[in-house]
Structures are given as C-alpha cells and as structure tokens.
Amino acid sequence: MVRDMLLIDCLEASKWSRERFLELREGGVDCVHVTLAIWENARETLTRIGHWRRLLDENSDLVALALTADDIESITASGRTAVVWGFQNTSPLEDDIDLVETFHTLGIRIIQLTYNVQNHVASGCWEDPTHGISQFYGRNVVREMNQVGMLIDISHCNEQTGLDAIEYSERPIAITHANPSGWVGFDIELKRRNKTDECIRGVAEGGGVIGLSMYPKIMRGGGGSTLEDFCEMVEWTAERFGIDAVGFGTDFNTGHPPEAITWWRAGRFLRASPVPGKLAVWPEYFDSPAKFPGVLEALKKRGFSDEDLAKIAGGNWLRLFRESFGPKGA
Amino acid sequence: MVRDMLLIDCLEASKWSRERFLELREGGVDCVHVTLAIWENARETLTRIGHWRRLLDENSDLVALALTADDIESITASGRTAVVWGFQNTSPLEDDIDLVETFHTLGIRIIQLTYNVQNHVASGCWEDPTHGISQFYGRNVVREMNQVGMLIDISHCNEQTGLDAIEYSERPIAITHANPSGWVGFDIELKRRNKTDECIRGVAEGGGVIGLSMYPKIMRGGGGSTLEDFCEMVEWTAERFGIDAVGFGTDFNTGHPPEAITWWRAGRFLRASPVPGKLAVWPEYFDSPAKFPGVLEALKKRGFSDEDLAKIAGGNWLRLFRESFGPKGA
Numbered sequence: 001m002v003r004d005m006l007l008i009d010c011l012e013a014s015k016w017s018r019e020r021f022l023e024l025r026e027g028g029v030d031c032v033h034v035t036l037a038i039w040e041n042a043r044e045t046l047t048r049i050g051h052w053r054r055l056l057d058e059n060s061d062l063v064a065l066a067l068t069a070d071d072i073e074s075i076t077a078s079g080r081t082a083v084v085w086g087f088q089n090t091s092p093l094e095d096d097i098d099l100v101e102t103f104h105t106l107g108i109r110i111i112q113l114t115y116n117v118q119n120h121v122a123s124g125c126w127e128d129p130t131h132g133i134s135q136f137y138g139r140n141v142v143r144e145m146n147q148v149g150m151l152i153d154i155s156h157c158n159e160q161t162g163l164d165a166i167e168y169s170e171r172p173i174a175i176t177h178a179n180p181s182g183w184v185g186f187d188i189e190l191k192r193r194n195k196t197d198e199c200i201r202g203v204a205e206g207g208g209v210i211g212l213s214m215y216p217k218i219m220r221g222g223g224g225s226t227l228e229d230f231c232e233m234v235e236w237t238a239e240r241f242g243i244d245a246v247g248f249g250t251d252f253n254t255g256h257p258p259e260a261i262t263w264w265r266a267g268r269f270l271r272a273s274p275v276p277g278k279l280a281v282w283p284e285y286f287d288s289p290a291k292f293p294g295v296l297e298a299l300k301k302r303g304f305s306d307e308d309l310a311k312i313a314g315g316n317w318l319r320l321f322r323e324s325f326g327p328k329g330a
Numbered sequence: 331m332v333r334d335m336l337l338i339d340c341l342e343a344s345k346w347s348r349e350r351f352l353e354l355r356e357g358g359v360d361c362v363h364v365t366l367a368i369w370e371n372a373r374e375t376l377t378r379i380g381h382w383r384r385l386l387d388e389n390s391d392l393v394a395l396a397l398t399a400d401d402i403e404s405i406t407a408s409g410r411t412a413v414v415w416g417f418q419n420t421s422p423l424e425d426d427i428d429l430v431e432t433f434h435t436l437g438i439r440i441i442q443l444t445y446n447v448q449n450h451v452a453s454g455c456w457e458d459p460t461h462g463i464s465q466f467y468g469r470n471v472v473r474e475m476n477q478v479g480m481l482i483d484i485s486h487c488n489e490q491t492g493l494d495a496i497e498y499s500e501r502p503i504a505i506t507h508a509n510p511s512g513w514v515g516f517d518i519e520l521k522r523r524n525k526t527d528e529c530i531r532g533v534a535e536g537g538g539v540i541g542l543s544m545y546p547k548i549m550r551g552g553g554g555s556t557l558e559d560f561c562e563m564v565e566w567t568a569e570r571f572g573i574d575a576v577g578f579g580t581d582f583n584t585g586h587p588p589e590a591i592t593w594w595r596a597g598r599f600l601r602a603s604p605v606p607g608k609l610a611v612w613p614e615y616f617d618s619p620a621k622f623p624g625v626l627e628a629l630k631k632r633g634f635s636d637e638d639l640a641k642i643a644g645g646n647w648l649r650l651f652r653e654s655f656g657p658k659g660a
Contacts, residue, residue, distance in 0.1 A: 039425060095369060095421065096598040118464035120449050120599065131461045134448035137599035268426040269450065269467035 005306075006030045006076060006314035007292060009248050010211035011155070011177035013088075015255035016055060021062040024081045027292035030314060031072045031082040033176060033249075036108070037092045038115055039267035042099060045092035049085075049106055056083065067107055069322035084321070086110030086176070088156065090121045090141060097137070100144040109325050110176065111145065112153040113138070113161060117269070122161040125192040126274070132160035133168060142168045151324040154203075155211075155249070158192060162199040171328070172207035172320055175200065177249035179213055183236045184220045193218050197240070204245035207323065209316045211249015212237060214286040218251075227285035227295065231302045234312060243308050247317045252282065252289055335636075336360045336406060336644035337622060339578050340541035341485070341507035343418075345585035346385060351392040354411045357622035360644060361402045361412040363506060363579075366438070367422045368445055369597035372429060375422035379415075379436055386413065397437055399652035414651070416440030416506070418486065420451045420471060427467070430474040439655050440506065441475065442483040443468070443491060447599070452491040455522040456604070462490035463498060472498045481654040484533075485541075485579070488522060492529040501658070502537035502650055505530065507579035509543055513566045514550045523548050527570070534575035537653065539646045541579015542567060544616040548581075557615040557625065561632045564642060573638050577647045582612065582619055 008031040066082035075082035116124040121138040123131040152173040154162040181194040265273035338361040396412035405412035423429040446454040451468040453461040482503040484492040511524040595603035
C-alpha cells in the first residue's frame with residue numbers, strides 16, 4: 001500500500017456523518033474539501049457553518065477544521081482528517097462584496113463562482129458558454145477573493161467564466177472537481193461540466209490545479225468506466241498539462257435523500273430539475289473514499305514515480321492551498 | 331390648460347413625502363408608478379412595503395394604492411393620485427420563483443428584470459449588450475410574471491435582455507422610463523440606458539409602451555435640453571413606433587441624500603459608484619411633476635389631437651395596465 005504521502009480529495013459532497021468520516025480514515029484521506037453551500041444565502045449559510053462546527057466537535061477524534069496548509073499538516077500528523085470548508089456558489093455572498101472577507105473570517109477558503117446557472121457574478125455550465133464573469137460585481141468578487149485569500153474555483157462554471165477567471169485573477173485558481181473534455185469527449189450528459197484543454201492549460205500555467213473525478217456523469221464510459229480508465233485520464237492530464245497541475249477532486253457523494261438532488265439541480269429557481277434527478281451509482285472501484293488505496297496502487301503500477309504520485313495524491317493541492325489561503329502579499 | 335384626460339407618469343423615484351404627493355396633485359398626475367426596490371432583497375422589501383403602506387395611510391386624502399386599472403380610475407375619480415408599486419430589479423425575488431406570486435399578492439405590479447448590472451435573471455445596460463436573459467431562472471421568471479400578471483419592465487436592461495423579453499414574453503412588456511437612442515443619439519453618458527429602434531419596435535408591436543423622460547442624463551442636449559426638445563422626441567417616437575406605444579416615464583427624482591445615489595449606482599456589490607455620483611439637475615421646464623400641465627400644453631401646441639394626447643398622457647399606460655395586472659387568461 002502506498003502511504004508515504006499526503007492524500008487530499010478536493011471535493012466531496014456527501015451527507016456527512018461519523019460513518020463518512022470513518023470511511024475517510026479507512027481510505028487514508030488526510031484532507032477533504034467539503035461543500036457548505038450550493039444555493040444557500042448568507043443567513044442560511046451561517047446555519048450551515050454552525051451545523052458543521054458541531055459535526056466537527058462531535059467527531060474531533062477523526063476530523064478537524066483546517067484554515068491553513070500548516071493546519072492540514074498538523075491535523076494529518078495527529079492522525080485525523082483535515083476538513084477545508086468551501087462553497088460551490090457565490091450565493092452566500094448575495095450581492096455584498098464585504099461578505100467575502102466575512103466568510104473568510106468564518107473559515108471558508110474556497111468559493112466556486114457559480115453553480116451551473118447564471119448569478120450576479122458569472123455564468124455556469126448550463127448557460128451560454130460565451131457569457132463570462134460580469135463586468136462589475138463579478139470582477140470585483142475576483143479582486144476581493146484575491147485580496148483576502150479565498151481560492152477561486154471554476155468547476156461548475158462555463159467556458160468563458162473559466163477563461164475570464166484565468167485572465168482576471170492575480171493568484172492561481174482551481175478546478176476542484178471536473179475532468180478534461182479532451183480526454184472524456186463532449187458527448188456525455190451535462191457535457192459542459194468538463195473543461196477544455198484551453199481552460200485547463202490556463203489554470204495550470206497560472207499555478208492552479210485540476211481535481212480529477214470518478215463521477216460517472218462526467219467520466220468517459222459513464223457508469224461502466226474502470227479504474228484503468230481513471231488512471232489513463234490521470235496520466236493523459238499530467239502529460240498534457242504538467243504533473244504539478246493534477247490532483248484528486250472525486251465529487252464523491254452519498255447518503256442524500258432524493259430531495260437533496262432536486263435541490264442541487266433546481267434550487268428555488270425552477271420547480272423541477274431540468275435534468276434526470278436520479279442519484280449516480282459510483283463504480284465499484286470507487287464506491288467510497290475508503291477505496292483510495294486501490295486507486296493509488298493502480299497509479300503506482302501504471303508507472304508514476306513516488307515523487308509524481310505524491311504530487312497527484314495531495315502535494316499539488318497542499319502547495320496551492322499554501323499559496324492561496326492567506327491575504328495577498330502576506 | 332389641458333385636463334380632460336388621465337395623466338400617468340410611469341416612473342418616479344423621489345424620496346417620497348407629503349410634499350411630493352402635493353406636487354403630484356398640483357401637476358394633475360392621476361397615477362404614478364413608484365419604486366420600492368433597487369437592490370433590496372426579499373426581507374428588506376417587506377419593510378419597504380410596510381413603510382409605503384404607512385405613507386399611503388398617512389396621506390390617504392392625496393394618494394391610494396392601485397392594484398388594477400379599475401382602481402386607477404376610481405382613485406382618480408375621487409380626486410386623488412393612484413400609486414402603482416414596482417421594483418426596478420428582481421433582487422426582491424432573490425433566487426425563488428415562488429416570490430413572483432408572493433409579491434403580486436402584496437401589491438407589486440411591475441418588475442424590471444435587472445438594474446444596470448447582471449443578476450440571476452438577466453443583464454443590465456452596463457454589461458455586455460449581447461448577454462440576455464438567463465436560460466433557466468430568467469426564462470422561468472418571464473413565464474411566471476406572465477402567469478401571475480406582473481408587468482415586465484426592461485428600462486435599465488441591456489439590448490439583448492430587451493430583445494429576449496420581447497421574444498419570450500407572451501404578454502406585452504414595458505419600457506417604463508427610457509428614451510429612443512435613435513433620436514437622442516449614442517454619445518451621452520450611460521448611453522446604453524436608452525433603447526434602440528429594434529427594441530422599441532419589438533415592444534410596440536407586442537402591445538407595449540415606452541415611457542419618455544426629461545431626465546438630463548438620457549436626454550439629447552443633457553442639462554441644456556428644452557421643452558421643445560422633449561416635444562420633438564415625443565413626436566418622433568409616436569411617428570416611428572405608433573401613437574399607441576408612447577407615454578410618460580419621467581424618472582423624476584428629488585429629495586434624496588447623496589448616499590441614496592451611491593446606493594443606486596453601487597449597491598453593495600461595489601465600494602464606490604462606477605459613474606459620477608452627483609445628483610442630476612432637472613431642467614426648469616420640468617423641475618417637478620407640478621410642471622406637467624406645461625408639458626401637455628406644449629404638446630397640444632405642437633399639433634397633437636386631443637385623442638392622441640390622451641393616449642400619450644395616460645391612455646396607453648392605462649390600457650397596458652388593464653391587460654397586464656391580472657392572471658393569464660383571466
């Protein structure tokens with residue numbers, strides 16, 4: 001088993017409980033980026049933060065909140081999993097630029113500019129791909145996130161929003177959970193969820209990282225995809241965009257009732273999901289984060305050196321977090 | 331003095347007080363569309379509604395709330411000014427499609443899709459003119475407004491949002507307060523605030539109305555514009571788009587402290603106004619709604635028939651309100 005490295009999963013969106021945290025420990029996951037808001041507004045997000053604080057307190061033998069890269073290392077050293085808080089939408093900011101710093105103070109470290117659709121800030125992957133970051137609020141949010149040390153995530157954004165973020169951001173940005181369209185192809189459901197070569201190259205050249213996912217809906221072969229497929233995608237991505245730009249962002253999620261899926265898809269802005277609402281079935285090779293050791297073994301067998309594997313497993317994310325989570329110029 | 335007609339001003343945004351209501355009475359204004367929200371969210375708008383209820387109660391000898399075209403006629407017959415409540419933004423709806431009907435129940439009858447910038451629904455006149463109504467929430471809001479009887483206003487929207495609203499809306503829409511770029515020209519400050527021929531023609535052909543304004547910032551000649559200029563613009567617009575499509579929407583506002591102007595321009599999404607923040611000085615011929623009689627006299631002198639003048643003064647708006655304020659198919 002490969003364990004002389006830090007393992008970071010840069011997006012899991014399960015219904016969290018002690019059982020899930022135990023799976024993270026079983027899988028050797030040293031750090032996980034979790035989602036506190038999808039459509040929640042500021043007030044609702046404060047409640048989510050309170051809920052998460054209690055959840056971490058109740059499971060403090062297994063997990064702890066990380067605010068810095070140093071925190072991740074010390075939590076890992078204590079034999080626990082470091083949790084990084086993020087939003088998959090700017091909805092908690094509502095229309096208030098000052099809330100970026102407020103939520104940073106409260107412990108949020110990663111914010112995706114929008115989730116699937118258009119908001120005040122940007123356009124998501126379901127919208128016209130040519131509509132990017134808005135001229136006023138959007139650019140100001142990017143500037144403010146750069147200033148306070150909030151990592152910009154473009155995973156569910158559309159093509160132009162990604163390219164705009166690459167252009168406007170003065171600090172590296174992240175694709176926490178998406179796959180390369182260039183390898184997956186463009187013919188799957190929700191095809192725009194994945195990222196073009198141009199977008200990934202821009203993120204990589206800026207010092208950012210893409211988190212690759214086994215999620216069937218964005219994977220070549222869908223539900224029939226294999227561990228070999230995943231390893232081939234990791235290799236292809238590392239060869240094309242550089243070993244320093246690749247990490248894991250599984251998008252793993254489980255335990256949610258059907259209403260949660262409808263909430264993700266339709267929020268309050270539609271009365272029904274615009275896409276089929278059934279829960280994805282995860283492939284057997286990754287039906288839980290407990291299966292991470294098998295993924296690392298397979299990558300090692302494929303020929304990655306220990307050094308390269310350490311970068312993919314968590315080194316790249318840790319480097320990006322270290323550069324991203326503090327105020328500009330600090 | 332010309333008074334055998336209904337006079338409707340389809341947008342005034344003053345800091346309202348008894349003094350302002352007295353000016354409306356002095357000017358013979360039978361109905362005014364006022365703004366309850368610019369950037370306010372749902373909760374804040376509920377407070378604005380409460381404030382307005384008290385304001386109307388305290389001045390019930392001068393003004394009353396109108397929910398229907400019949401209300402406007404009966405309030406007018408009682409010698410008072412009918413007040414129509416509107417929003418200049420979809421911000422009170424937040425991300426919740428059900429709030430369209432909720433605010434209709436509370437008395438709101440006109441909603442502008444966005445105010446200057448991009449929101450969940452559409453893009454405003456400061457944004458890229460080619461970005462229109464969003465694919466999911468935006469289209470759904472249009473459908474819902476059509477359904478419940480909420481008049482769609484595109485005044486501060488950009489070109490494509492206006493064209494999209496014309497295409498998607500199954501009921502007539504309004505430009506409550508803007509001028510034709512084709513007459514004003516494209517070289518003034520905030521030039522995109524005015525409307526192209528294509529946009530006005532689309533609104534007119536759908537049975538909608540444009541409310542013309544003396545506001546110096548969107549008027550040919552700016553602060554030096556004259557009553558003759560205004561009359562020429564009314565004539566040009568009526569000749570080009572039809573006498574049934576023209577009304578007043580002065581955008582008159584006064585009494586606000588400088589902070590209010592910054593609020594309109596920057597909301598909470600910027601820390602300072604992106605355009606010069608000084609209050610506009612209104613031309614002497616229209617430095618108060620009390621000057622409306624002079625405007626009507628000048629239009630009559632220009633040669634408008636009594637019948638045509640009655641349409642411009644308020645007949646067109648009253649017709650549109652009658653068609654718009656009830657549920658679809660009612």
